[in-house]
Amino acid sequence: MCGAWLAVLILAAITAPVLGLQEAQDAAKTLLEPVYQPPSLGSAHPLGTNALGLDMLSRIIYGARVSMAVSISAVLIGTFVGGTLGIIAGYLRGTVDRIIGTLTNTLLAVPALILLIALATVLRPSALNMALALSLVAIPGMIRVTRANTLAFAQREFVTVAQALGAGRARVVFRELMPNVLLSVVPLCLVYVSALIVAEASLSFLGIGLRPPQPTWGNMIGEGLNGKMEDYPHLVYVPAAVLFLTVFSFNLLGERMRKRWDKREVSL
Template identity: 50%
Template sequence: MQSSEATEARQPARSGAARSRAGRGRLEWRTLRLWLAFAWLVVIIGVAVLADVLPFAEARNPGKTLYEPALATPDLASGHPLGTDRHGLDLLGGLAYGARVSLTVGIGATALGCLIGMLIGLTAGFVRGRLDAVVGLLTDSMLAFPPLILLIGAVAVMRPSVLVVTCSLALLTVPSYVRLARAHTLTLVPREFVLQARALGATSSRIVFKELLPNVVWPMLSYSIVVVAAMIVSEASLSYLGLSVQRPNPTWGNMIAAGQDSFQQYPHLVLVPAVAMFLTVLSINAVGEAVRSRELRNAR
């Protein structure tokens, strides 16, 4: 009898210890994943910034590839560690310049859309009335319009470039930022610090920029990290369709498009840029998840 009671007493202790070890294991894995994500982002950003300094001229200048082997397979001991494409352009250099385009478009479109959408959403949520109704109608209309058609139309009218693609993608992010900023503003307007500012005679612009904006900007930045990853994928999709930067200037999307016809014989032409884009998007999402988790813990 005593033996069975002792066994039952030990079982909850064992299960608690097992749960504790499992919790520590999950925490260690999340920490390791976050550090790996940071490491990859530091590498890819550094390579993108220093691409002109590094010996990557053969990645986008066909005139320098006359004596370079075409369709060379990856060989870490050679001058082309990741191989070359059918024109002899270096794939490693293509990754560097492609990272520059993807990060420029991703960060630029997100920053521009965040700035415009946050200001509109703050103003609409604070003023309310007819302005809020008009902003809501325009936001709903933009969200209902197919984004791919809007992008194709914008790029078709203007010559494809980094600036055009950035502005077009930024336009697509504005409605989401407007909604997010408006929702946070509506929850902040009845708060005591806003009412106190009004009672002290603060102007509307001071309340918006001094009281509301600092409390809205952090949730917007947390959301923006995920948007950057989505913008990188969107730019690659446009490049794949030939609606972004054109060859020989490399982007991850047009590198995948250029190598798809030879995928069976030379899979590295597609896998090299695809894996780079996958790791970049995965790392950005991991960082965004960590930031959101910390924000939720602070809110509690």
């Protein structure tokens, strides 16, 4: 079910421009639409509308485009940078390992939320800047995990054989170690995607992330502030439910992949 939910959500996000959805951003086009319409599956707005008459279903789907793109991009950046540094640290050891370890501990010493708030107040609010900022949360964890896996893989026969055949350090790192190490951190990537979706939503909710009219799940939940939630609960419950299901699905899939990988390691 988790895979089906994510597949439907991602497919809807990718194909949103051709789905013929109601207006999600431009309030000038919804002057004749009802405002604060509650969810009604048989109506033109099955998940209701907001204060400007914008369709909640459309905003959910376009918000998914933002949340998925930002969080997945941040994880890819964090995996590439952190994974490369972790593999280099675990393979070369010595001074290089100590320098990268110091960098990792420095990033971990700063609370993630404080770091993101500081970056969000400095950088212009855009999807690219959000992805770059969020990637800093993933990098130190990726460094530690990939370094630990590299220490284990570096003792395997295929690395010894490559070194015996005269392979240089660069070839061993990028051709032998990296494919095997990165495969082992795929479950962690899924967990990081879920965590960064929450982080992006939190920043948007606080008003320092992506801002309206660009719909995101965080600023959609923020529309329920100032007492509006009590009168129009769908403003909060609809995006919050989608956020919960998405984060839960990514976490559960990551956990299942980790268990399968552990069993495979045991069988080896």
